[in-house]
Amino acid sequence: MRERRGIFEHIDWWLVILYLLLVGLGWINIYAAVYDINHSDIVDMHVKYGKQMLWIFAAVFLAMIILLIDGKFFAQFSNLIYGICILLLIMVIFSGKEISGSKSWFQFAGVALQPAEFAKMGTALALAKFLSLTETDIRKRNDLFLAAGIILLPTILVILQHDTGSALVFLSFILVLYRAGLSDKFLIAFVLVPMLAVLSLLINKFIIVGGLFLIAVLVFLYTKRRFLNTLIIAAVFLAATGFVFSVNYGVNHVLEPHQRTRINVLIGKEIDLKGAGYNVNQSLIAIGSGGMWGKGFLQGTQTKYNFVPEQSTDFIFCTVGEEWGFLKGSLVVVGLFVVLLIRIVIVAERQRSRFSRFYGYGVAAIIFFHFFINIGMTLGLLPVIGIPLPFFSYGGSSLWAFTMLLFIFIRQDSYRYELL
Amino acid sequence: MERVYANRKFIVIGVFVIVGLIFILRLFLIQIVADKYVLSANNNVLRYITQYPARGLIFDRNGKLLVYNEAAYDLMVIPSQVKKMDTAELCRLIGIGIADFIQRVQKARSYSPFRPSVFESQISRENYGYLEEKMFRFPGFFVQSRTLRKYTYPVAAHTFGYIGEVSPEIIDQNLYYKSGDYIGISGIEKSYEEVLRGKKGMRIKVVDVLNRDKGSFQNGKYDTIAFAGTDLYSSLDVELQQYGELLMSGKKGSIVAIEPSTGEILAIVSSPAYDPNLLVGRARKTNYVMLSEDTIQVPLFNRALMASYPPGSTFKLVGALVGQQEGVLFPETRYFCGGGFPLGNGKKVACHSHPSPLNLSESIAQSCNTYYCRVFRSIIDKKTFRTTREGFESWRSFVMSMGFGKKLGIDIPGELNGNIPTSGYYDRYHGKNRWTSMAIISLGIGQGEIGIIPIQMANLAALISNRGFYYVPHIIKAIGSKDKPNKDFQVKKVSLIDPKYFDIVIKGMHDVVEGGTARASRIDSITMCGKTGTAQNPHGKNHSIFVAFAPMDNPRIAISVVVENAGFGAAWAAPIASLMIEKYINRKVKRKDLEQSMITGNPSTSAIKVIDQ
């Protein structure tokens, strides 16, 4: 009993309260998104908010169980958990149920579970375990390849399920590697390469190559004139030029027309309100029409009358923007996420255990990536990639996976006192 | 050693904060700076449904319903909301082809992509039933109910006029009208448009993405109610109107009957006529084309207001009045008639054989041409006038005061001025002041350049029966309720002729019927006063004209009848006028033989022999 009280004493209440706020606000907005005047019973199991209510209770129960588990458990069994996740990912490819084009679901007693959601957690655990080993040095090529392998194995399996959105999430682990000592160059390349790709589609490729050449010349002038430097500069320049041409060729000759349209709509080269641009346009209309103060709870016309697609899952932020407006909705939700992310980083930094710290970064990276892609898509800044907004979007799998992800971290954090 | 990298947390936190700020900035731009999203949101969910009020009804003078409304349904389209759908199904439901469909949507789009346009007007009740159920499958389309005009009696089409879709020109000028609205295009529907139309209302409905009705917007807070149009009480006596149209069947011409004491139009017939129900609803366009392309019958032409004739001998009444007023003509003034009035160049204005010399009332009864040529000369060449021009101007002002040469200002559109030539006209023709009374002598007997429209002739009869005044003829006697008289027609118009000069003229008109040119049209039970006329027609057989009023002492009806190409006034116009008078005053016609011969007879081949003029 003493020990148990001790656990709850050392919980980071900041994280718990932020979690509860996001889940609660999420439920209110799911309720509004699917609200129908004829079915307003909040525990009606035939409607989404009724189900979500049940899943929230289950998630809270799950969180409490995690808090009761022994602190050493996750570090010890991280590889096993990772292994189980990988196994499930393989199984789902063969025996999974196909839902809207992705063969990534298991159906248990009326509840659909998506192993990919849990694989993110498993990967975060395994990666943290690997990085926390004293002999691991991410700056060494072998260790980097091993870390990359831990990340890429589930990524490939998720891609095989045709769930590109979820697969992209695994890219976010580069943040963990970065904290572990990965060279800056990788992070910079991680940012610059997509930028170069977009630019090469927007601007004439010869102008870009000219620009790249100019930069190469400048870099050459301001570095020591060593043969090796010159060689590296030339190689990077040639690689970049090749990249620009291959992106152009890829988009114009390899991609299907509808994919090309989607990309062109996103970078603003094409306006297509009926096809690829429809969802985003409706999403912007819903959010934009919310104005400063919003239309009020249950008063959102765009979301309630189904103009916004996927409004309770991927486009749940539309309801926030439309009904609660800029001040009460947008600022609050974006603010809560940013505060949550910063809090996770702060808590991660105070860990004595390297495992806990790297796991914390993994949690932050996954939540951040979902937040970044989901809201970026809703606001028309990023391509339409269907991944949920953590804690907010409708869906049991996603909610439970994020709850486990976060509460394992909270448990690790509270365990640090037990290590004394 | 990874403590070395502890500072990287700032980079990581920095990335989170920057992404958060980018989102906040983007949200600020779309939620607060831009307002196009609010407009788009309203376009998405709000449907502005015009509530068309029922158009005002029209009753006859005895309270009989003449014009009423019937529900009809228009299929409307908002082009910007048309999405992918089963176009073939919709085409099948309303019976059009795909090419037609595309063309109609294009047309609507060119008016406005965001406002509703009529896609198919007046769909049948049966199709409406089908459509209503399937409407949600056709995004961008909705059904608008509106009313169609219906006519209880197939008469007075020219007077009622018709309604039709408002033209783009009017939409540009008048903010009230939107594309697809109906507006009165002619007749009473046009002149009383603002009274009849009522006030449109607007209901704002919310629809979902499938265009399904989700109820009214904010519980109807911004809805406006439609107000029904105001009813009109016409002065028309529909039985008399029907009778007039029956009498005129197969003939070209017009009848105008006025109540002298008020100026109320009792009947106004233009023949050939058409059934007003032809210009209603879907068939309106085809029927309109059919009627307007009939260049022989010209059924759309309202002769009562738009045909100008030389009045012939009926104008002798004017000469008799002006002559007395000028002091050059007296009851016992006699002029010798030797078969005509010599024009001095070997030619003469011919006259028929009658006793001679005649006094004033006898000259009216016998319609002596010579007499009125001399009266006209004595007026124009009166000693107090220094020039012909002065005499003519004086004559003209007396004539104009009796309602000729300008629009009377009646409440049915399309009325002509008629024509009383000006001295300027003769200056241009003969040279300035180089014309004499002899040059314009034909004016004295209502021939030449003079043009009178039938309603002006009827008004002359009313003016004489009132002994010098008239009320502007009008078709609507009350607006809104029977006891709310039409205020526009309450002013008594007094002519420049002294009332005392009328009795002798009325006596002459009485004699016309009793023993003069129109004695064949005499009615036993009613003392009728009239005057025959024959309008010269350079294109064919002359037009038969008759003006009359009755009873003589307490006039209740003044009338003009013109039957084109029917020869002498006494031949067709006078009998028809007398039948109308008998019908109106006795409500029943006893002279069945005359009635029958008038209805079935054909003036252009008739051989009825009567005294000329």
Ligand SMILES: [Zn+2]
């Ligand atoms: Zn004579």
